[in-house]
Amino acid sequence: MSTIWTGTLSSASGPKYKAVAERIRSAIQNGDLTVGDKLPPVRELAYQLEITPGTVARAYTVLTDEGVLLAEVGRGTFVAPPPGTADETGTTGDPERGFENDLAPQHKDAGDGYHVNLFSPHLPNVGQAELIRELLTEVAQDPPSGFMHYPSREAARPAREAAARWLTQGAVGPVRESDVVFSNGGQNALALVMQAVLRGRRPVVLVEELSYPGFRRAAELLRAEVVPVAMDAQGLIPEALEAAVRTHDAQILCTSPEAHNPTLTFTPETRRRELVEVARQSELQILEDNCYHVAAGAGPSFRLLAPERSWYVSSISKNITPALRVGFALAPPERTAHLRRTAEHGFFGLATPLTDLMAKLLVDPRLAALSERMLSVIGDYVHCAVHELGEYQVVWRPDVPFLWLTLPAGWRAGAFVQAAEAQGVRLRPAEDFVQRTARAPHAVRLAINAGVALATFEQAMQRVRRLLDNPPEQIAV
Template sequence: MIVSDTIWQPNLAESGKPKYQALAQAIREGVTTGQLLPGEKLPPVRDLAYRVSVTPGTVARAYKLLIDEGHLHAGVGRGTFVSEPKVQPVRSLPSADRFFDPTLDRDGQAHLLSPKMPDVGQGEIIRAAMHELADTTAPDMLLRYPTRDTDLPAREAFAGTLDPKHIGAFDIHNIVASHGGQNAILMILQSVLEGANPVIAVDELSYGGFRSAGVLCRAEVIGIPWDDDGPMVDALEVAIKEHKIQVFCTSAEVCNPTVKQTTPERREQIATLAQAYGVHIIDDDCYRLMNTERVGPSYRALLPGLGWYLTSPSKSITASLRIGFAVAPKGWSKALTRTATFTSFGVTRIVTDLYAAIIQHPDLNVIVDRVKARISDDILAAVRILDGYDMRYSETVPFLWLDLPMGWRAGEFCQAAEAAGVLIKSADDFALRESRSVHAVRIAVNGLVPHAHFVQAMERLRDLLDHPPERIAI
């Protein structure tokens, strides 16, 4: 124990560390073991230096290190004392201030590349649910592989959010948990595609994850153009005949990035065509916010043996909860379950139980309404500021589609926007390589960017739109 009237002389030379670090470690151990009590005064620098045969500078350096760490504190003219222990909150999570997230606009740019949900209370719900699960989950349950039994509460909770009128008749066995919506797409393709050179179709302008999943499955990807009612039936039929398409990946409720919706009549036409040729349809519903009315039935309801439905909470609650769900059509549940088991053994119970707790929270509908309100605020601000330009939007969709005026190309506009401090996506990010050029951009709502900064970003974009680059025709 180090006290003013006690000789304490550890052998610092044999510690293998610099002497100041060895001395600091000895003092830490004294504090940890209770040899040094809170409020106890340590020897003066020169006194302790003499006792342990080091220079006063070594002791001063050790004291400073421990003061910086909070183990000691110094009183001017009074000496150096052992600090009171800090009270740590039970199972506290790391402060967000410890991390740098560029979407927080701290680098002076508005990151509007990808939709992100604002924290309007769901963060606290998630924290509370994590604490509750930590207290109530049996330790042995944290040591086992996931199974269809361990994810049953999550599948049941998800089933409670579904309306059979919209996705068709189903039971709990049709639902398979995935590691997010993208993983669900990949698992469905792995379950369905056959042959050495499979081919899939996607919307001509569509979510890039469709194409990525197709590439991972060694599939050729064909684009299907849209008109105002949805995917063009004639174009899809030609593609099916010419390329032997096995799967059509689409988003009937919210096309990412164009915000278009497929009309109920067009869905029926597409379903009739798919049924005639035996083509599976994957209906990705991730961008329709929870509790938002549908335009029409999903392809799963229209195609009982060929229609697949999938979604996730990433655009309604949080993207960090990596869970999604696929609802298989009649006769395909076992195949999809087998794919999930073979690829990852399923989603861990830590995530599935957390999802079940969150989705059944009594305040969740209030949270979703707040998310919608924030999205609406940003979208309506963009519409007001960019008034006069050709936009497609919905107040409940976290992005808008902006057709560029004459004089701007999509790539150039994105570069100019970045120079002005606004990051957005070009139409090229959503098109197949061989597709025709579309001069448009997608502007995402990022709830981590303050609304005032979003407004400033829209004003910068307005200035760019009003002043296209001069071109000389040759």
């Protein structure tokens, strides 16, 4: 088999990475490479073929995206089984079930198979990786903004127009090109909004009592005090919000009414209007984070209900890919210029190749079908989890890439997370979503990892169920 890797590529026509990829494909078709065979390390093969390591890495990535190869962290790159078949680990060779290893950290353990990371969601690659690669090639060959200029508002106009069209598809309401402020991902968008809003030596930020940790991190960076507000089955309680504002003189409320992270609570329109009334009476600003909901909204955004005080944040991380780090922030109309200056004074603007890419990607006619396919795949994984865990108290939605599991008697969240990790499954405890001094419920969040095969994900759910079925013994003394 070593003869496969001998000889230079100096006579190859076209890009050398394609020649490397074609050589590997041919070796598989000829039977010189078979399922499970390990390919040489990138640097070793680059040395043998007298090319750069980056060229080999790109060839491996192309074949991994196609499902021809399987990359495993800490082990190397292997020939993958054909689509629809299963290897000894139960991993199928279906590219739509993904071997996107950078999106789905995992490794083979000698004792218990795959370790599956359910700490954060991992999107399935249903074709968006290839689409992005194609559009990036177009940008590289003919960059509208060039490669030698600082970002500018005018150069980014086509990207803002594309983003406005993309955002308007949801329940945020009409969005104009001039409304869009780009950020380096959703977390950066939260920080930009807080920078634009918060004033004074020790401002106060209100959050849901169980809430996305990024709210707290952004507030703490700005030396703000974070105060939790009580919730019920419909989200924030208006009376609790009113009391918190009166007690703490808060300036902004951070909330996720469409798909609350981590409980999946949906706040109905009637409750949203009650919260808006409290905000208007107290001059409170509202920051709505809608990064986690990958489908169109079921309720009107706060931007529609109270445009004069509502700030909206979203990103492509849970809809297309988290790798590009592109987010969006919308301000109340009279404060858009302030938000834009906050971004420009902080980092001038997104890199011009990124805005050129967004101008193409967000309006590409293929994106809608890819989004539908992604939702379908996420739904498959959600239903797989519910099938295994449904007899327990689990909250789920087919269009949101995580579940909220209340643990049965005998389990505490911290102990359960440790036990799950010992079984090769990484989860997130409720403690991660509350203030450091607050009491957390005995619950965990299970993110959907659609970057691993569905069979591998199902095995992880079975391990979680066995733990639920067998809580540690409680001995009274």
